[in-house]
Amino acid sequence: MLSVLICSKVFSRPQTITALAARHGIDHAVRSADSGEEALTMLVTRPAEVVVLDAAVALSCGAAFLARMRATWPRTAIIVMGVDGPHLTAQAVDAGARGVFGTGDHADELVSALVCSMLANWPRPSVPAQRPAASEYGTMPTERELGVLRAMSDGLSNAEIARLLFLSEDTVKSHARRLYRKLGVRDRAHAVAAGFRTGMLL
Missing domain, CATH: 3.40.50.2300 (Response regulator)
Structure with a gap:
């Protein structure tokens, strides 16, 4: 919708x-x-x-x-x-x-x-997409962490994400580290893959 x-x-x-x-x-x-x-x-x-x-x-x-x-x-x-x-x-x-x-x-x-x-x-989808209540790996990321994840999926660098979200680059890195822990992944490529797999990225 x-x-x-x-x-x-x-x-x-x-x-x-x-x-x-x-x-x-x-x-x-x-x-x-x-x-x-x-x-x-x-x-x-x-x-x-x-x-x-x-x-x-x-x-x-x-x-x-x-x-x-x-x-x-x-x-x-x-x-x-x-x-x-x-x-x-x-x-x-x-x-x-x-x-x-x-x-x-x-x-x-x-x-x-x-x-x-x-x-x-506006055309409505026949089966509405649903966001999961929590990650399959543990705690659901915060809205800010999801914002960082979405920016990662768009191929933005940490510096570009920082400018987009009005954060410091160090803060973006901190959000990314917490995101990786919650998703049980090693790096941003795996984080993006997990985001699509669990429905956090639609």
Whole structure:
């Protein structure tokens, strides 16, 4: 099923979309992040087909954040809302936004209706994939360790993972060591293989 991640500094926006999704019984498909850094971490752990970003997040540092997200997850449709003016609209489109909404009175409602329509009409798998409650080897990895594992499966180096998750390289190595112990593996190749085998990586 379609997964949507919302990252907005305007408190009402995630609530509006989640409330509309709940009316359709699909609110479980909507997640929210409080900051750009948290959104990136959540995407590493569990990618989303659609990301809704507030302009304050997407266009920070001259759209660098949006461009980075687009480069890392090229198949994710990014919608930017709260854009004020044609110059910022052009910036958002150039950086990879699939949809751009302004700051009008009905912008929240339009984006909410669009996302809910996408959720309601997205093809559902006949047999939903299920994440195991625990590793077959022992304790289930933490969300952060799963994020490191997913980044490993994408072929990222420790330095690249550190930049992606806003961690130090030493912290990434510590997460990796704990992950190896929990999975009963020797290195990242075996960790990735175990992740796919146990369903942690889907």
